[in-house]
Amino acid sequence: MTIQGYLIIESNVVTNLVEWDGNPATWSPPADSIQLVNLITPALVWQENTEKTDWILVEVIGAGGIGFTWNGNILTTNQPKPI
Numbered sequence: 600m601t602i603q604g605y606l607i608i609e610s611n612v613v614t615n616l617v618e619w620d621g622n623p624a625t626w627s628p629p630a631d632s633i634q635l636v637n638l639i640t641p642a643l644v645w646q647e648n649t650e651k652t653d654w655i656l657v658e659v660i661g662a663g664g665i666g667f668t669w670n671g672n673i674l675t676t677n678q679p680k681p682i
Contacts, residue, residue, distance in 0.1 A: 600620040601620065603618070603619070604617070605619045605621070605634045606635045606637050606640060606674070607629065607633075608634075608669045609631070612667070612669070613664065614629075614632075614665065616665060621636075633669070638661045640661065642664075642675070643673060645657075646659075656676070
């Protein structure tokens with residue numbers, strides 16, 4: 600198995616990001632957590648629009664981080680909209 604970054608999700612919030620091979624014999628994630636491979640998980644993050652006049656949430660693959668929320672399909676940043 601390949602070692603890669605996994606998002607650990609508990610109660611629909613990313614609580615940790617770990618490097619792991621996905622093998623529960625080498626490490627056991629927290630009970631009742633969800634483990635997602637970060638590199639293939641979609642996340643909504645703030646990016647400037649093309650006119651550079653506002654910030655919008657844009658889907659980016661592999662941009663998840665601690666504190667992001669999970670709705671069962673996509674992560675959403677916990678950061679406030681930039682000013």
